[in-house]
Amino acid sequence: MMRIVALAIASIAGLVMLLSPFFPRLESVGAQSSEIFNVIAAIAFILGAGSLVKVNVSRVSRRDAGWGYAFVTLLCFVVTLVIGLGKIGVPPNPQFAATPWAGEKDAAGSAFAWIYEFVLTPITSTMFALLAFYVASAAFRAFRAKNREAMLLLGTAFIVLLGRTFAGVWLTDGLPDWASGLRLENLSMFIMQVFNTAGNRAIIIGIALGVTATSLRILLGIDRSWMGASGGSS
Amino acid sequence: MSEEPRSPAIVVWAIIVLAIAAVVGLRMGFGDGMGRAYAERVEMRATVTSAASPGSERFVEWVEWRSVPPVEFTRAVRDNPAQERVQLSIAHTAGLWIAALLTLAIFSFLYRDNPAYRLAEAIVIGVSAAYWGVIGVWDSLVPKLCGALAHGWTAAHILPNLPSPTVQSQIGMSIALALGVLLLLRLVPAVGGVSVWAMAFIVGITAGAKIVSHVESDLLAQAVATMQPLVQPADGGLWTGATLWASLPNVLVVIGVLCCLTYFFFSVEHKGVIGGASRIGILYLMITFGAAFGFTVMGRVALLSQRVEFLLDDWLWLIDPLERRLLDGVSMIVGTGGVW
Numbered sequence: 001m002m003r004i005v006a007l008a009i010a011s012i013a014g015l016v017m018l019l020s021p022f023f024p025r026l027e028s029v030g031a032q033s034s035e036i037f038n039v040i041a042a043i044a045f046i047l048g049a050g051s052l053v054k055v056n057v058s059r060v061s062r063r064d065a066g067w068g069y070a071f072v073t074l075l076c077f078v079v080t081l082v083i084g085l086g087k088i089g090v091p092p093n094p095q096f097a098a099t100p101w102a103g104e105k106d107a108a109g110s111a112f113a114w115i116y117e118f119v120l121t122p123i124t125s126t127m128f129a130l131l132a133f134y135v136a137s138a139a140f141r142a143f144r145a146k147n148r149e150a151m152l153l154l155g156t157a158f159i160v161l162l163g164r165t166f167a168g169v170w171l172t173d174g175l176p177d178w179a180s181g182l183r184l185e186n187l188s189m190f191i192m193q194v195f196n197t198a199g200n201r202a203i204i205i206g207i208a209l210g211v212t213a214t215s216l217r218i219l220l221g222i223d224r225s226w227m228g229a230s231g232g233s234s
Numbered sequence: 235m236s237e238e239p240r241s242p243a244i245v246v247w248a249i250i251v252l253a254i255a256a257v258v259g260l261r262m263g264f265g266d267g268m269g270r271a272y273a274e275r276v277e278m279r280a281t282v283t284s285a286a287s288p289g290s291e292r293f294v295e296w297v298e299w300r301s302v303p304p305v306e307f308t309r310a311v312r313d314n315p316a317q318e319r320v321q322l323s324i325a326h327t328a329g330l331w332i333a334a335l336l337t338l339a340i341f342s343f344l345y346r347d348n349p350a351y352r353l354a355e356a357i358v359i360g361v362s363a364a365y366w367g368v369i370g371v372w373d374s375l376v377p378k379l380c381g382a383l384a385h386g387w388t389a390a391h392i393l394p395n396l397p398s399p400t401v402q403s404q405i406g407m408s409i410a411l412a413l414g415v416l417l418l419l420r421l422v423p424a425v426g427g428v429s430v431w432a433m434a435f436i437v438g439i440t441a442g443a444k445i446v447s448h449v450e451s452d453l454l455a456q457a458v459a460t461m462q463p464l465v466q467p468a469d470g471g472l473w474t475g476a477t478l479w480a481s482l483p484n485v486l487v488v489i490g491v492l493c494c495l496t497y498f499f500f501s502v503e504h505k506g507v508i509g510g511a512s513r514i515g516i517l518y519l520m521i522t523f524g525a526a527f528g529f530t531v532m533g534r535v536a537l538l539s540q541r542v543e544f545l546l547d548d549w550l551w552l553i554d555p556l557e558r559r560l561l562d563g564v565s566m567i568v569g570t571g572g573v574w
Contacts, residue, residue, distance in 0.1 A: 006430045010438035017442025021450075032402060036410040037439045039379050040432060042370035043414030050421060052363050069356035076360030084368030097280035097294040101392040105372045109298055112368065118329030119336065120365060122544070123358040126340040129541045132534035133344060139527070149520045156524025157531070164532055191525055194483045198490025199522025201456045202515070205491075206498045208452035215441035226437045227430055 007221045014219040052077065083111045156191060163188025246345060254338065261550050266559065268551040269334065271326030272307040273299035275319050301326055303558035312561070334549040337541055382407035460491050490518040 013033060020030025052073075059070035082088070089111040090103035106113045145151040162168030168184040175183050181190070217223035261268040276298045281291050302320060310320040336357070339350040380388045382399040389396045399407075417432035419425050462484045468476035496508060497515030504512045546552045554560055 002427055002430065006434035009431055009434040010441070013435050013438030014442035014445075017439055018445055021446055028402065032406040033439050034443065035378055035403070036406050036413070037436060038374050039407065039410035040413050040417060040436060042374035042379075043410075044417055044436075045367045045370045046418060047420060049363060049367055052359075066352070069352050072353060072356040073360040076357050077364045078360075080361045080364035081367060084364060085371060091278065091298050092280065092294060092296055094278065094280045096394045098282040099391065099394045102394060105368065108300060114325060114329055115361060116365065118333045119357065120361050122333040122337050122541075123340060123354055124362070125537055126337045126541050127358075129534060129538040130340065130343060132531065132538045135527075135531055135534060139531075149516060152517060152520040153524040153527070156521045157528040160525045160528030161531060164528075190483075191521060194486045195490060195518055195521040196525040198487045199494055199518045201460060201487070201491050202494030202498065202518075203522070204452050204456050205495060208448040208456075211448045212445050212453070215445045218437060218441045219445075226433065 003224075003227065006227060007224070010226075011219050011221060014215070018219070049077070049081075080112075080115055083115065088112070089114075156195075159184060159191060160188050243346065247348070250342070250345070257550065261552070266551060269327065269330050269549045270304065271323050271330050272302050272304055272320055273323035273326060274302045274306065275321070276300055299323060303556075305558055305561050308559070308561045330549060334545060337545060341541075379407050379410060383411065460488060462487070464488065489514070494518050 016026060016033055017030050020026040020033075056070040056074045056077075060067045060074065064070070084105060087101060087103060087105055087110065089109060090105060090107050091109055093099065093102040093104065096102035103110070106116060139157075143150065143154055145154050162171065163184040163186075168188075172183040172185075180186060214223065218226065258268070277295065278298050279293055279295045282294055283291055301323065307320045307322075310317045336354050339354040342348055343351040376388065376392055377396065381393065381396050382403045385396065385399055413432040413435055417429050420429035464481060464485050465472070466477065466480040466484065468474060468480045471477070493511045493515035495515070497504075497512035497519065499508075502508055543553070543555070547554060547556075547558075551559065
């Protein structure tokens with residue numbers, strides 16, 4: 001019974017979203033459903049936060065290996081949550097100065113903005129920057145120009161990389177005007193505008209078809225894997 | 235008795251830490267110093283009108299400290315040595331040092347896994363989880379849920395310009411609250427099964443919305459963008475080199491899209507004409523992946539250069555590409571006192 005109700009909810013909610021662009025009466029219902037979705041997603045955070053706290057508290061209480069890091073995670077989580085929810089250090093909103101909590105949570109000068117600027121941004125952007133080394137290292141180990149396809153991939157990467165640097169522009173700067181199409185910056189642009197556009201376009205169309213097919217399977221109740229072990233797939 | 239050989243890792247770490255300490259010590263001991271942030275005092279004032287008695291006004295005043303480059307401090311001190319408008323910001327300076335040390339902690343992973351990296355990792359897990367939770371509360375729960383179901387309280391204390399909710403939005407938010415509670419019941423094993431109803435709503439809405447958005451903005455938009463004139467007449471006539479050259483991009487794009495789609499089509503065996511087309515599709519895809527790889531590397535290197543610039547410019551004050559510390563070509567930062 002529970003599964004049938006769940007399937008009905010999924011199908012009805014999905015069909016409303018699917019049909020809302022075609023029927024003016026359903027348009028507001030579709031928009032409302034999106035709002036409901038956003039609110040449920042925000043409530044789902046409590047579930048995620050509960051799981052994070054549970055896992056780390058148990059690691060700390062059992063004194064597992066690395067429990068100190070679990071404690072730091074918990075501490076940072078609680079401190080950031082208190083600062084953000086309490087709007088600590090948030091200056092008043094000039095438009096509504098009489099309303100105590102009207103200031104923006106991440107206004108300049110607030111503790112929440114400080115955390116974002118000096119803790120979250122440096123760590124996340126440095127983590128992404130590290131990928132520069134690992135991508136280069138992986139490419140060095142994995143890429144070998146052993147066949148035509150691999151040579152094409154490597155050559156294109158090389159041209160695109162060089163074509164967007166000063167060195168690349170400088171290297172082919174001496175080419176005459178009639179051969180300007182072979183300058184690395186122009187070659188790079190041509191690859192991006194023609195070959196890359198065509199390949200990406202086909203990939204995007206493929207993804208769209210795949211997503212549509214998968215979504216339809218869910219809405220029609222064919223794919224029930226999202227229900228977990230109790231659901232199964234028919 | 236022979237001495238135990240020292241672990242090479244300890245020696246490397248010692249060299250790294252000593253090198254960083256030496257650079258920091260040199261920068262702090264000589265020249266203009268390093269790693270200081272300044273803020274400008276801004277007096278704020280707002281007029282508050284009481285809704286109960288229109289016409290009666292009162293003023294609310296407060297002080298904001300806005301981040302400014304060090305050159306502003308130099309300029310302010312040069313103009314008036316006793317000024318208090320621009321001062322050293324202890325909060326921003328502490329933040330600058332924390333950001334620099336966290337950046338170095340993450341970079342330390344390049345050598346190998348270590349406690350500094352794991353500490354930074356633990357920090358980012360805790361902070362980012364709470365960060366997105368706070369965003370969800372203030373951007374979704376308060377304006378939408380509380381705004382609809384407790385409008386009076388929300389408008390009085392948090393969002394004064396919140397429009398009155400419609401009956402439809404109140405019903406919608408009541409459903410959202412009920413589904414949210416169902417979702418949270420997952421934490422109670424005895425009745426946790428009903429949380430699948432909330433999950434069903436999320437899955438259904440996502441599936442329905444994805445069909446519409448992907449068909450509209452991906453499938454149709456990309457197909458329409460591909461349907462371009464294959465012949466682009468240039469000056470001088472139809473059968474000229476210029477026309478051929480101008481038409482080439484569109485022709486190559488159409489051929490590429492069709493061949494790549496043929497390669498993705500697995501319901502027909504890839505041989506004969508289909509096989510040839512799919513071979514061309516593979517070549518197009520290899521070029522696409524190569525370009526994507528080049529772009530990814532470029533993006534990551536740009537990010538890396540930003541972090542290195544942060545360390546050398548904002549923290550160590552070794553470079554000054556934006557001239558944030560130079561006044562008339564001379565660095566003249568002085569003074570010590572600060573404000574939180």
